[in-house]
Amino acid sequence: MDEGYRLEREIKALERELATKQPRLFEVRKDHVASTLMHSDVLLGTEGPAYLSDLFSLRTDLVLFHVK
Secondary structure, three states: OOHHHHHHHHHHHHHHHHOOOOEEEEEEEHHHHHHHHHOOOOEOOOOEEHHHHHOOOOOEEEEEEOOO
């Protein structure tokens, strides 16, 4: 398996695991995410967990979960 592909899958698995933790919900606009996003935050899109790569998509709104 390609090392980059393996790392990408591992990162996505960790992000999904983090998304299952006890969250506190905030709605934020995409342009505010960069200044708001902390290491303990999880982004959710309309179809489930969103990943850092989703910040560069055409979505205008994301939901931010703060994991405690």
